[in-house]
Amino acid sequence: MERSAWPKNLSSSGKRAIQDLCGQNPKKLRDAFDAHSQTGDDPRQPLFAGDLIVSVLGSFSSNTQSLSSGAESYEVLQLPSNACVMSGVSKGSESVKTPVRRLQRCPVSISWEQSVVEAATAIYKGRVDVASEILMRLSAVPNPMSNSEQKVMGYMLSALKSRVSPVDYPRPVAELFTEEHLLSARSLYDLSPCFRAGFMAANNAILEAASEQPSTNKIHVIDFDTGRERQYNHLLRALSKRQTSNQSTLKITTLADSINSEERLKMVGDRLSELAAKKGVRLVFNILSQKLSKLSRDSLGCEPDEMLAVNLAFKLYRMPDDSVSVENSRDELLRGVKGLAPRVVVLVEQEMNGNTAPFPTRVGEALAYYGALLESIESTVLRDDSERARAEEGLSRRLGNSVACEGKDRVERCEVFEEWRARMGMAGFELKPLGQRMGQGVAQLMNLVNPGHTGKEEDGGFCFGWRGRTLIVASAWR
Known part of the structure; x- marks a missing residue:
């Protein structure tokens, strides 16, 4: 270098x-x-x-x-980075053009992806018989599931079969609320450079907000889903390094729910307390059970001399919006957070158009997104790593849910950053720049991890991706 x-x-x-x-x-x-x-x-x-x-x-x-x-080395197709297969879909007067990014592995994938789009189009138009025939033909092709392309092919086939024949192939819903799925998400967060960098960017935004309020050495983070314990490991280490004569205080208030039980969160708090003691940082870890409609600074124990931050890393995409229910818990949470008047709100989400897009578009997005994510993990983590296997199992459930399910059963509702910006703006938030120094460091970081990984600032968010495909976007709001 x-x-x-x-x-x-x-x-x-x-x-x-x-x-x-x-x-x-x-x-x-x-x-x-x-x-x-x-x-x-x-x-x-x-x-x-x-x-x-x-x-x-x-x-x-x-x-x-x-x-x-x-x-693994492989032959890369000589295609431009934005090469697409366009599938035209007509439904009444509506016309949908579905872009499907080609996975850059081998020429066989092109015809396979086109067949998947044709099956999705047939399902969208109500031609279940045509879709079933396509899926039967694709299932006859041997698939050893030995590389990222073959795995995403297998995941997608299972998802489409579940969509067409839910009795024979039950749709993955309850599995997304199990302890095993929670552990698979942790494995993904720990193994993927893009997810890790997203959490690091969130922490950096919290630390920058704290540096703008030098009159206090107390940081209070409200976290609605403490699913990534190591995010706070890193934050505690950073606080330990920056404190001088006055001891820093990190207060974490987390809300228990059906996934994150009080018992599990207590174990997280105990482990973080041990690390905080070693690093000389005072940690206060509070667990609350509270309805979103009852959120207030008083109910959350906010104090006047604290720098208040809200961590929304990978929280909103699992919450239903107005396309699912008039209750719209996603926007309800954002309004509640705005009412807390935090110094900073950090948002980290997957960059995938998987919420209200037409079904063929969702299928194309899932192919491109999960294909790139699996390939990036394949390039970074050894094949026989047990954590990699667990993370991949979790990804198969996530893809299956986003493709096979609708309504309240569809837990996975990812959006692109443009949509998140609109939603945050409607809730009254303004984008808070993360800073050029952050961007320069991230770009070097991602290149050092693996030349295929990328990090860049774009439209006010930091984008982390693999070979031209953005996978994660981190942003800060006020």
């Missing part, structure tokens, strides 16, 4: 560590983070470019492949 490419505030030990990380010993990723978390060039500053790179690289597990380790 050229000297000019290093961030200015990256220490010499950090540079040497990253140079080692690009070699054949991925375990140094974790070791480098542990070492770097004990030092810092300026403990008063939030986590910016250099620290971000070292910290995120450090969050890799010891089973993660390095840049030059044995990722």
